[in-house]
Amino acid sequence: MARVREFDTETAVDAAMRAFRRKGYEGTSVQDLVDATGVGRGSLYAAFGSKEGLYLAAMDRYRECYAVPLVDLLRGGAPARELLREVLVATVDGVVRDGSRQSCLIVGATTERVAHDARVAAHVRATTSSIEDALRDVIAEAQESSQLPSARDPRDLARFLMVTMQGLKVMGAVNPDRASLMAAAEAALAALD
Numbered sequence: 001m002a003r004v005r006e007f008d009t010e011t012a013v014d015a016a017m018r019a020f021r022r023k024g025y026e027g028t029s030v031q032d033l034v035d036a037t038g039v040g041r042g043s044l045y046a047a048f049g050s051k052e053g054l055y056l057a058a059m060d061r062y063r064e065c066y067a068v069p070l071v072d073l074l075r076g077g078a079p080a081r082e083l084l085r086e087v088l089v090a091t092v093d094g095v096v097r098d099g100s101r102q103s104c105l106i107v108g109a110t111t112e113r114v115a116h117d118a119r120v121a122a123h124v125r126a127t128t129s130s131i132e133d134a135l136r137d138v139i140a141e142a143q144e145s146s147q148l149p150s151a152r153d154p155r156d157l158a159r160f161l162m163v164t165m166q167g168l169k170v171m172g173a174v175n176p177d178r179a180s181l182m183a184a185a186e187a188a189l190a191a192l193d
Contacts, residue, residue: 009047010061012037017058017065021102024112025055052119059123062105067127074134080142084135084161084192088185091165095172095181104169131165132158139192148192157192164188 019028019036030051034041048054070090074083106127113120135158143150168181 007037007039007043007047012039012044012047013054013057013061016054017061017105018102020055020058021105021108024103024108025051026112052117056119056123059105059109059120059127063123063127063130067131071130071134074131074138080138080147081189081192083138085185085189087135087161088165088168088188089182091168092172092178092181092185095169096176096178103173104166107166107169128162132162135161160191161188 015037016033019032022028023032028051030041030044033044033051033054037044039047044054048057070087074087076083078086106124109120109124114124115121132155136154139148139157140154142148143154164185168184171184172181
């Protein structure tokens with residue numbers, strides 16, 4: 001008879017996500033995951049199949065916690081300039097608020113795993129594409145209603161903002177100085193004109 005799972009999967013995935021953000025995939029051992037989740041090695045393997053299976057579950061959870069709410073915010077219909085500024089300010093505040101300087105799981109996965117792991121690459125593409133598409137829609141609608149100039153392609157501007165957001169996360173890990181990061185965010189917003 002199969003044993004009933006004796007741990008909360010969502011809580012375990014949240015803990016694993018934090019561990020992967022702190023140390024990356026390669027730097028996080030199975031023992032680190034056991035310690036972080038409080039779940040035995042055998043139970044983790046039974047639930048997720050492998051360390052990579054738990055990593056992919058953590059990436060899905062990261063998308064649920066961070067990307068989905070961001071996309072929902074972008075689709076909320078607020079005025080474009082205010083909305084785009086809010087997104088960049090929230091990115092800066094998230095970096096500054098993170099006293100442990102945890103990596104963005106997407107940035108970490110991109111630099112560490114995407115080049116040689118097709119499943120991780122697919123997860124990263126799905127997450128970043130959903131945000132980029134929402135940014136593109138906001139920009140296109142703002143251009144149509146003359147809230148933003150229409151000289152540039154909305155897709156190019158959305159990609160520029162994605163690069164800015166990820167760059168803020170990387171540079172914030174190096175130096176989480178809010179004033180410096182906000183200066184960069186404001187420069188990015190000014191470039192939309």
